[in-house]
Amino acid sequence: MIQFFQVSKRYPGGQTALDRVSFDIARGQFVFLTGASGAGKTSLLRLIFREDVPSEGQILVNGRNVSSIPPQKIPYLRRTIGVVFQDFRLISRKTVFENVTYLPRILGTDLTSQKKLAYQALRRVGLAHRLNAFPLELSGGEQQRVAIARALIHEPEILIADEPTGNLDPELSWDILRLFLEVNLRGTTVLLATHDREMIQRVGRRVLTLDAGRLILDQELQGIDPPRLEAPAEALEPPGPPVLEAAPEAGA
């Protein structure tokens, strides 16, 4: 379903976001993508629905090479992919209803069906009662759930979710994860970028780990099996007096 062959991505500024990444995700798989801040997760996801093109390498989505796809075919590729953006990308001038029904509107769905679809999608994320609110009238977590509802409004072939639970409390995170698993069960291929190791540990499944743009780990976790991700040693220590030195340079 999604195949990366030696894909690299370098930005004009000189940042190397991805470095010869190769993997193959089969139809119907549920895959976690993890790695430190700036490791290249978002950059990788953006390549799949062609928000950006790779500097090197080939990407096949559904058997199609997305970097050589003709521009007028791009919309049809994108309609099969639901995306939850890390920064939500809700339009503040539009209501929640209008925000989640972009895809049905594009497809020419009539208003009644749009309303039904929107209600269903919002109910799944627990926000059916905020249909007519504007995004700025929602809490951070509610906005995130609207973004999730938008991605799920038509059951997509591929679901890409970039840190979809960063603003949610653990219970809601778990609910959303269940929702994704359920969508996955119905046949959608799911690729989910997250920092939440607890979530990955609990769910298991396949985990791709990026580090400074390189794919350093591609493991298959089993349910609640103990994850083999390196646990932060100091995280288990008592906090004690805070260390007075500045944070080390992280990221790229």
Add this chain to the structure above:
Amino acid sequence: MIQFFQVSKRYPGGQTALDRVSFDIARGQFVFLTGASGAGKTSLLRLIFREDVPSEGQILVNGRNVSSIPPQKIPYLRRTIGVVFQDFRLISRKTVFENVTYLPRILGTDLTSQKKLAYQALRRVGLAHRLNAFPLELSGGEQQRVAIARALIHEPEILIADEPTGNLDPELSWDILRLFLEVNLRGTTVLLATHDREMIQRVGRRVLTLDAGRLILDQELQGIDPPRLEAPAEALEPPGPPVLEAAPEAGA
């Protein structure tokens, strides 16, 4: 330093975000604010730096009643408060340097000093090398750290951070937390809204818990003492086959 007396906040749409909340935070305290998505955390924080006014009740910040403060005094109140917004609020037209130096510019600091301040603040969050990047050229976690650097550029009297580690991996989250603890040690009162129970457990300190706008818990945790927050029962169970019913209506 920060006192709430029976504060309620109802939005025009009819949402009740806060319901008779009272508490008192002393100068130099380090306080966590937690609660489910839509519990009212952001609404509470916004009242402190008067981005909004309460529907009922009184709020004293540094002995000043912030809802009756004359408009022309508001800027001077705000200059003493550093805020990390849940949605970052970085200006995409401006570079990282320009984004973090708003306060020094307002105060008329000369360019050399601005550069020094920006460099110091960015180094603390590990982003000194991206001084001239634009926010859209940064990863989600990097943007969040720029927002943190902006709040810390002048050591504020009060630091308010709304979900400041939602887009950071556990190691970086810990680094940022250390940074906040360090700032707190130097005298800044810190109020930090977060969903991250692990973080709260490790650090301890005082925890305010909101639920549907009501302050339901005000506890003092000790270091690594086991937290007394109700742990989600099912979170510890194996995931098993995903439950096929929709997520329960959460939030308000």
Add this chain to the structure above:
Amino acid sequence: MSFLQALRAFFREAAINLARGWKVSLVAVLTITLSLFVGGAFLLVSGNLLASVERWRGEMRVVVYLQPGMAEDRVEALAGELRRGPGIAGVETVSAVAARERFQEAFPSLSDLVEGMGDEPLPPSLEVTPADPAHRPPELRAFLDSWRRRPEVSMVDDDREWLGQLENVVALLRAVGLALGVGLLVAAIFTIGSVIRLTAYLHSDEISILRLVGATEFYIRGPFYAEGFLQGLLGGFLATGFLWAGSALLHAQNPDALLTRLLAARFLTPAEAAALVGLGAGAGLVGAIASLRRERLTVAENEPAAE
């Protein structure tokens, strides 16, 4: 989605944008109104002037001035001779007395001067109406030239000469009006383009989401084209309305004044008015299309710079 459905959606979206950003749109609409108004006004005035010229052409005469003090019967004899000339429809005699009276009417301040003199100071004349007012056949011209040289004749004055000059003036007027109208129209297209580009910029977040969700270029651009079209259409209607109001005002103020008769005898025909409105709508569409060349929208999608 059917094409018609899409069109309807575009116009609804465009109308909403116009209503929300009406202050900026107003500038664009008024610019196009001004350009069409100026162009239309020149067209109207020059059209009316041309019609007057055409009418005068029908009344155009050649006047043969005779020597002063010529006897009445001699004048009549010359008139009879003229009448038999080629291409001449009729000849009327104007006596010296009638000529003086006309002069006094035309220059009242000089009236006393002419009055006080003993003899009739002005000469009698013969007013010749050509058979075809628009054209002078060569025989007629030769005939008139022969009269110019006769001793009884002091001067032959042909209206056609100054009418030709008037026609030149009207043509110039029309050219100036057209140039001004076209110049202003270009400015209007530019302004509409600016407003559309601005709307696109203000909506760049939405455009970006539409793209990412799988909207086609046609779907994304449609509302902007509709917006330009609507602005132009509105400008066209306003311009036609103002022209009509101006014309009506002239008529109401002094219905018989020369100015009214010259400039506003006739308003635009429905077809001409429709053409004016259509021109506005077309200009709006062109402005919208020009402002949304491929690069523009792409820039708005990813980049922070373009404002």
Add this chain to the structure above:
Amino acid sequence: MSFLQALRAFFREAAINLARGWKVSLVAVLTITLSLFVGGAFLLVSGNLLASVERWRGEMRVVVYLQPGMAEDRVEALAGELRRGPGIAGVETVSAVAARERFQEAFPSLSDLVEGMGDEPLPPSLEVTPADPAHRPPELRAFLDSWRRRPEVSMVDDDREWLGQLENVVALLRAVGLALGVGLLVAAIFTIGSVIRLTAYLHSDEISILRLVGATEFYIRGPFYAEGFLQGLLGGFLATGFLWAGSALLHAQNPDALLTRLLAARFLTPAEAAALVGLGAGAGLVGAIASLRRERLTVAENEPAAE
């Protein structure tokens, strides 16, 4: 931050905004240019006309037309009598021959008519120069009226009458120009206001951050006021430049034409030009201030609606 530092910062910020959004700003600048140009042009033209009127006033004479055919010495005697009248600086005689020549010069097409007559058709006249060209003392008026009734006199013609009419025309011209200029200026203020409001809208995210970080209203609004001021200033300079260019063009094309002498004898004085530019800058500032009343910026801060 000192006031001067702040001003410098505002103008730098405003210049950046203008450069980035120049396409929209252009519309505003050109509107104010147009308004100042039209206002300035009317001012200039009417000013020049008034100057001409003033000049003519100095040359203004009363003409006493005598009876035709009057003998030379009688004319001279009358001239001598006139010279002794009250408030009269001088009297010049114009003989019948000179009068005919003048008439032929003024109406060349009627030249033949006057020529052919036996006697001199036009009367001799006496041109009286009043001592004070601007005012007619009552004695002079009574004196002239007594001459009007004398049998030797056919008519007394006082230049002052039509000059008064010309002055009315100039006043009308000036009023129309002022009205047009003011109307356009209001439109320009409106346009500048729109552009500023738009800039504020485009920057509402930044305004919001500035507020939250503790910027004062003065600091937040400063750059927008500076932007309006700069737009108006630019418009004022452009208008002055265009006026100057138009005037120079007229001079270059036909330096001696009546039109040039009437309309463009004199360009704006430096003080007037500065006033025009200042008016533009002031209008820009007013537009900026009007567009940023308290409510506006607050709305932009929290609300999604206002576009």
